[in-house]
Amino acid sequence: MTKDEVQGATEEEQAQSKKGLKKQQKEAEKAAKKAEKQAKLAADQQGSEEEDFAKDRYGVPLMVLPTKTGLVDQLIWLRARVHTSRAKGKQCFLVLRQQQFNVQALVAVGDRASKQMVKFAANITKESIVDVEASVRKVEQKIESCTQQDVELHIERIFVISQSEARLPLQLEDAVRPDGEGEEEGRATVNQDTKLDNRVIDLRTTTSQAIFRLQSGVCKLFRDTLTNKGFVEIQTPKIISAASEGGANVFTVSYFKTSAYLAQSPQLYKQMCICADFDKVFCVGPVFRAEDSNTHRHLTEFVGLDIEMAFSYHYHEVIDSITDTMVQIFKGLRDNFQTEILTVNKQYPSEPFKFLEPTLRLEYTEALAMLHQAGVEMGDEEDLSTPNEKLLGRLVKEKYDTDFYVLDKYPLAVRPFYTMPDPNNAKYSNSYDMFMRGEEILSGAQRVHDAQLLTERAMHHQIDLEKIKSYIDSFRYGAPPHGGGGIGLERVCMLYLGLHNIRQTSMFPRDPKRLTP
């Protein structure tokens, strides 16, 4: 409604007759009141319009395309999330965030911004995505609370692209706060279950971003190192007809008229590839274990990085290959992901990961001797329990100062039926485990490649031969001596960073109690 329209209404009144005059008068009064109201509104609006010279510099538009340049004293466009916004008189301070990085931004009443604009900025809900045109300015005092500490943005234009709901299920600062600090200062920290229920928001925290970028790095280094060594990547089926390692820990799925199982490990198919002359293979894929273990290091579904290779002289070639791959991964992480490691350490402090090159290899008997010296009594052919593994990890760390080592020559009695026995000593087997920070990450061995011996071993372990017939059949047509092992991606990341729960390194974890998100 403009002033012109109001003037028009009053002019019309004078041209009417007396009868209609009263009516008109009434109408006029009504209209006048209405017009008054409107005039007032219009006056207000116009008044505000007059004051709001910055009207076209803010609002909720439909589409804006930013272009990024970015240097000091330059005008840039930026799309980011609003991390916090805080009004203070004639100014509004915003912290804008992109993934792990955040920068302070400032809207101040002046020749570029109006009071309404500042108010608008202060009212933008947290986590909304905004487009901002701002000039980058250097600051004299470092801004401690942001990752970009030397500059701040002076906003010229600000537009909300996608608004977030006002009430967030969890606050990001709380999610990033270290546990101890929260207790000390009486501030909130977020429960793990809440974080996992609202994973989309929790994954936005700097810590989660750093963890999963590092995990992506692990996968890439694994692939690159093995490809450079001449390995071939394969994909194995996950729906299988028979449980490969004992029937208790498999998920059953209905498969048309029958049922099938979800693969516990790609073991069988890796070995079949070796028998099919691929010589060296690896595969990256999900592994399903229906174990009802609610521990800090078990998931029902996780990503398995598996290796299998044929060797020429001795199964130690396999160990050397696997340990070299792991060392290359650790070196790659140490050299290229320091920012991520430090970010994670801010919330979850831990000792940096140490390793030796070439990897330390101890024999099982040596481990028993070390434990014996430390006061633990164990039988010769007993398996290591979890507390003993942790103690052994500490002893090895004290003597050799390494968090990663291999334990070779396990006793035959505690290994699965397809493990090759030691030709020199029937009590032991050509099998090995690898440990990070005292926790097991890989269990591997030289496999029995002779169908006859395999049948004998299976009968010794009282396994139904019918169930593993196709497995034994794959070795009947010439199989080279081979061995391998598999690691869990989540567990490796968790132990490398020194975290304490595997759910922190699994994006959408699956355990006996959790199926969503």
Add this chain to the structure above:
Amino acid sequence: MSMYQVKPVCGSLLKPDLPTCMYTLPNIHGQQGNSCTSDLCSEHALQNGEVDPAVKALEARQDEILRKLYELKAAVDGLAKTVTTPDADLDLTVSSSLSSQSPSSTTFTGVTNLDTLLGKDLGALRDIVINANPAQPPLTLMVLHSVLCQRYRVLSTVHVHSSVSNVPPQLLSCLGPRHADSYARQMFQLGFTLIWKDVPKLQMKFSVQNMCPIEGEANVARFLFKLLSPYPSDAALATLVDSWVDMAFFQLAEGSAKERAAVLRALNSALGRSPWLAGQEFSLADMACYCCVLQSGPASSTPSNVQRWLKSCENLGHFSPAKPFLQ
């Protein structure tokens, strides 16, 4: 009673065939009885305990000869020791073949038993772990390692710790090539694990439960040397060895130029008196001083005795592992 008279069988005066290669002595029994009258023979008979002067003279001659023999033997022994450390004129290849036969048996005597020194073998490899900084390679320990390998079955491995980003390849192969049996750790008597790590001071760990870590190259060298042969039982000599070792590591290797010069002078005077620093035998003192002298400075300014001694050390053949690091 009369007896038969038998005619004589053989002639009365048969002359026996006397050998001509023997001394002819006068007949003690016959002549004295014949030539003397009865009352005179007792005078010429030997009194109790008295020895015929001729026998005495013989005995004296025998003693003289034996004494000379012993003297000769001692002189030959002394010469033999110097022959094993010949001077520069001798061909090195010849001497190294001499020394490779059994250097440890001639240079390191004394019985040592690993079980008594290191504790009972619990069925697992007894592993000695040494953490060293790649900026200061421990030459003495490498030399000791090669001597240990000749004496025992040693499994040697070299690792690089994650605190060091890379290490020159000669440091990786400083303990020699990988043993063919290295996959069977139990077959070895001793493990020698060298880890290149960013440590301020060289460190050795053996039995974490019973021993605290040993720091400093000198102390680790003493530990390893005692696995080869015990320290001299004479306390003064043992202290002398120790003092030379300390002088080598503190003043030669880490001291100022003045201190080094002083040590070289002391070495010179000590080596003027005896072929080796601690007397007649090669010892840890010589090993330590050799490595530190060569590590610390060029060979031109060393005095003559020291130079001669350096050559003798080299000719022993133990110091070849340290050679690549002394250029």
